[in-house]
Amino acid sequence: MKTEHATELSIVFPGEGDHLPCVPSTFVIGSAPPGANVVVNGLPARVHQDGGFIVSIPIEPGRFAISCTATLSGRRLEQTVTVQVAGKREPGPSEECWLDEGSVQPSTDRALRPGDRLTVTCRGTPGAGAHFTIEQLVDGAPMAEMPQGLPRPADSPPPFVFGADLSPFAEGEPGLYVGTYIIGPDDRVRDGRITVSLRGEKGSRAEAEARGRLTVTSPPIPELAETQSPQTVVRTGPGMGYGAILPSGVIVEITGKVGNECRVALSGTCQGWVDERSLTALPAGTPAVMNQIAAIRTTSTPEGAAVAIPMDRPYAVLVAERTDRRILHLTISRAVAHLDWARYGPEEHLVGEIIWQQVDPQTLEVELFLEEAIWGYRAAYEDPGFILHLRAAPPIDAARPLLGRKLAIDAGHSPEPGAVGPLGTLEKDVNLAIARSLDQMCRERGASTTMIRTGDEAVPLTRRPEIAREAGAEILVSIHNNSVPPGVDPERHNGFSTYYWHPHSLALARSIHGRFAGMLGLPDFGLYRANLAMCRPADMIAVLVEPAFMIVPEQEALLRTAEFQQRCARAVCEGLEAFLISELERTS
Structure with missing residues (x-):
């Protein structure tokens, strides 16, 4: 890639109108004329010699302005972007009892059975008396205040994954209330309303209704359905992580529902959650024959x-x-x-x-x-x-370990750009450059390779493992380059990383990771067992690699050079060879 220098001021992230999660800080990246002094919301940014800059700034919930100035030789450039930061309104004084209506859970409908538990939560005035009511089932059930916070949302990775902290809870804040109701054997209700109420110290009162409603049934006939997708995702809980992948045509029994996710019985003691759009109901009365x-x-x-x-x-x-x-x-x-x-x-x-x-x-x-x-x-x-x-394991040639091996090489992203660097470098372009170099190196060593994409064509994520499978690939390597979410400081947490999911892929991930450590000269961001789409294929060895960080100016500058792109590819190629030699030694 051609080396370019910024000539104007440009904030790359966050963008105008972006919605940021409820976090205390975010990184800001962009470009300015080389040598300029860049200040963002009063904090000096670190500016690379090419003009890319980065800084982490504190943010607050609501509409939030990010103002950036760059000065050089008497010239002053300015840019402001406004973002929306998720967060909660602060409760009012205890004598003015207040309840955040948007915080009341459940926010989606529930269909439960006797023995199930319904959790009701809300946020409001700290120190209040809190109760919940379920229409036709319970009136004035107590709720307890949970000052330590609530578990992080399923779509919010805990920062300790990136090395930031070790808490599985959101930041502690007062006024979080939780109550639980155990569905009784004789409980029955359809679309029952759920309300919560708070009473302050001086008798003031606030009340709100949950958006989700409750239905309780105990059907005498099993409700059976059949999976539709060849990659039907079974989650460990509503909106939670992957528990299993089922092929199409598998019969499951539906035993409950939260929103659009169905609880399915997988065995006598094991259950999972499947999106209702991935299921087709079988005719009523279909027997659950053993x-x-x-x-x-x-x-x-x-x-x-x-x-x-x-x-x-x-x-x-x-x-x-x-x-x-x-x-x-x-x-x-x-x-x-x-x-x-x-x-x-x-x-x-x-x-x-x-x-x-x-x-x-x-x-x-x-x-x-x-x-x-x-x-x-x-x-x-x-x-x-x-x-x-x-x-x-296939037969391996000791002198030329890649000879005859069938590899699939995936250049991550496209047409979406992936991560974007301070100078506007697109991850998808860097990934493709590294993948092309790796493809050439592996072919020169006797491997049979399949490039999952060769240009900017759109290849759906679900289609990529299928292409590898159709090519008979034994090994799948997906090339990416990294970023972190808002709330994690990329100046502290960056570098190379490697990912796998199935145990039979760990040895290759370790081998490539070791080559990155010895060849890239960057910090070690970690080796991860990660439930990523390109790591999940079970019928081959599959790894995903992130040699560097797109959003760190120095690493973006490296990734823009052909020399570093080839070094990344060489590290992967040598990691492949070392893994194959170790496999040969293991089976000898």
């Missing part, structure tokens, strides 16, 4: 092995990879063991032992003990039922 598992057998395949478990109906099978990539744990829902046989196929040497246990009346657990570490697995519902395809 599968009787009568046999398990293994066969040899060109990639490794296949483990077949015949079953009549496609219920959820959860697969968990255990220590050293040599144990796979299967949790089979709505299944009862009728097992007297497990057959190890001729010429199949990957699966060493199969054991099973009926852990509750509806759940069968199967463990596969493998003779060697795998490079991935793929769960599928095929004739005669559930089949787990295992990918064994």
Whole structure:
């Protein structure tokens, strides 16, 4: 990329009208003429020799102005942007009892069953008496003030992930009230209203109604649905993190609902949450017939092995990879063991032992003990039922470890820009430059490569792993460059980082991370197990790398040079080779 210097003042982030989360500070980046003195809201910014600048400033809830000036040789440039910072109005004095109507939860409708718990929260005058009422169920149930704060929202990563703090709670502020109601066996209500009330010390009172309403039922007939998407996301709670991925056609039982997310029973003791748009309701009265598992057998395949478990109906099978990539744990829902046989196929040497246990009346657990570490697995519902395809390590040439290896290289983002640097450098362009260099280096070493994008074409995120899969990729490497959210100081927390999800990808992530440490000359931002879309493919080794920070001026300047782009690619390439050699040594 051509080196360019800023000639005018430009704030790149935050932009005019941006909405920022409820955090005490944000970074501001932009560009000014090289050598200028830049001040943002009274604080001096650090200006790189190319003119890119960065500074962290305190912010306050509501409409907030960010004013920037740059002075150089008597010339003065000015720019102001106005942003909206999320936050709460401060409660009034205790004698003027006040309640933030927008804070009342639940904010979406709930459909619950007996035994479930409903949590009601609100914010208002500290030290007040707080109660909640659920129409037709309970009147004046007590709420307790929680001065330590509430758990962070699901869409707000805790700052300790980036090294900022260790608290799972939002910043403590008084006036947060929480109450819980346990649904009783005889409780029934449809669209019941939920209200909260506060009473101040001098008798003043405030009341508000939650936007969400409550329905309680206890249907005698199971409500069954079928997954639609080949990548149906099962979350651990409403709006929470990923718990599992199910293919299309899997039958689940719906046992509750929060907003547009359905609670589904995955086994006798395990449940998850699925977006209702990913489910198709089965006809009323569809029986929840149990599968009787009568046999398990293994066969040899060109990639490794296949483990077949015949079953009549496609219920959820959860697969968990255990220590050293040599144990796979299967949790089979709505299944009862009728097992007297497990057959190890001729010429199949990957699966060493199969054991099973009926852990509750509806759940069968199967463990596969493998003779060697795998490079991935793929769960599928095929004739005669559930089949787990295992990918064994391929043969590796000691002299040319990349020879014959099938790689997919993903240049992150496009058409959206990704992170943007102080000088306006687009992450998608830098990612593509590094990916092209990596592609060339790997091809020169004998690898067969697939570039998931070769230019500025739009490739949907969900389509990218499919392209790698269709190309027969054994290894997927996704190239990105980093930023942090508002509230985290990028001048303190920056550098290179590497990400993986499945245990069979950890060794490669460590190998590349080690090469970054030795070759890039940047701070170590960390090695992460991260639930990212490009790390989630289970049927190959998949990692995502972030060699540097787009938003730090010095690192943006490096990323704009062909020399540093090639150094990043070389670090990944050498990390790949070192990983392959270690795999060869492990299997020798």
